[in-house]
Amino acid sequence: MQQLAQTLLIVPIYQFLKFLTLETGSFGFAIILLTLIMRAILLPLSLPTMNSQKKLRALKPELDKLKEQFKGDRQKLQLAQMELYKKHNINLFSGCLPQILQIIVLIALYNVLRTFVTMAAKDGITVQTLFYGLDLAKPDTTHIIPLVAAVSQLVLSIMILPGKEKHDLVPNNAKSKKVKEENKKETNEQEMAEAMQQQMVFMMPLMTALFAWSFPAGLGVYWIVTTLFTLVSQYVLVGPGGLVDVKDQVLAFMKKSQQNVK
Numbered sequence: 001m002q003q004l005a006q007t008l009l010i011v012p013i014y015q016f017l018k019f020l021t022l023e024t025g026s027f028g029f030a031i032i033l034l035t036l037i038m039r040a041i042l043l044p045l046s047l048p049t050m051n052s053q054k055k056l057r058a059l060k061p062e063l064d065k066l067k068e069q070f071k072g073d074r075q076k077l078q079l080a081q082m083e084l085y086k087k088h089n090i091n092l093f094s095g096c097l098p099q100i101l102q103i104i105v106l107i108a109l110y111n112v113l114r115t116f117v118t119m120a121a122k123d124g125i126t127v128q129t130l131f132y133g134l135d136l137a138k139p140d141t142t143h144i145i146p147l148v149a150a151v152s153q154l155v156l157s158i159m160i161l162p163g164k165e166k167h168d169l170v171p172n173n174a175k176s177k178k179v180k181e182e183n184k185k186e187t188n189e190q191e192m193a194e195a196m197q198q199q200m201v202f203m204m205p206l207m208t209a210l211f212a213w214s215f216p217a218g219l220g221v222y223w224i225v226t227t228l229f230t231l232v233s234q235y236v237l238v239g240p241g242g243l244v245d246v247k248d249q250v251l252a253f254m255k256k257s258q259q260n261v262k
Contacts, residue, residue, distance in 0.1 A: 009108040017112060018120060021127060028131030031113075031218050035225040042101060043233065052090045053160060054238045059088065102226070106219075113137070113218045129218075136218035145220035146212035152227040154205040159234055161201065161242030 013034070020030035062084060070077035085091075117137050120127045129137040140146060212220035234241065 005108065009104070010111050013105075013108055014112045014116065014119060017116065018123070018125065021120075022125070026131065027127055027129050027136055027218070028134075028221065031136065031221050032225050035222050036229065038105060039226055039229045042105075045101065046230075046233070047237070048091060050234060050237045053234075053241065055088050055090050057241065059084065059090075106222075109222055110215060110219055113216045116218075131217075131221075134217050136221065137216050139213060139215065140217040140220060143213070145217050145224065146209045149212040149220050149224050149227070150205040150209035152224055152231065153208040154201070155243070156227050156231050156234070157201045157204050158246055159231065159241040159243050161245070 017030055017034050020033050021027050024030050024033065063081065066077060066080045066084065070080055113136075117127050117129060129135050134140055134142065134145065208223060212223060240247075
């Protein structure tokens, strides 16, 4: 398996990165170009995921209606949701392949960057790893790369969040004790799901920052360019996504603050 990865990924990436470094005369610009080219190649695989995200946000009102219709019957709700997804050609698992490929490429690129200078030297090439004052072959001691990587990942994580679901699908003023219990249970489950989503929003940027601090700065540059490429792609093809919800929450908070001051 290791030999296969070496032959199919590590060696081709090394050779292409070496070619770009020689052509541009800059190790940093070579990494940026390599990243953009690789992301452009992988973009068609990400399109189904982006289309599904766009459709899911548009279907939020219908999904909320199904939850109200089948409250208390999780099995029927799941079947109704699957029928709705099937009707609108939504595949919830379409995003797995691009993510797996991105992780594989990231691991391969890490191996290339870790040994690139040594391997290039064996080929008789001296590589200048300094890029605007940063040594891309070593971890970034200025913390600029980890910070930018974390912030860009945070924005992307918020953007790809699904639309905020409605709470209190069962009226709070219902007289039935059973109905009130179902309402409370449904609200608790919804809040738990949203809490997990919120945790992931901050976990990914934190993990990205930790990796960027530990690994060569060149890998951090790759991650930043990858994230920015995905951000632009998401915005053009899907729209601002979860950023709209954040904007609404910020505006509501500011409005409330102004009212309190008055």
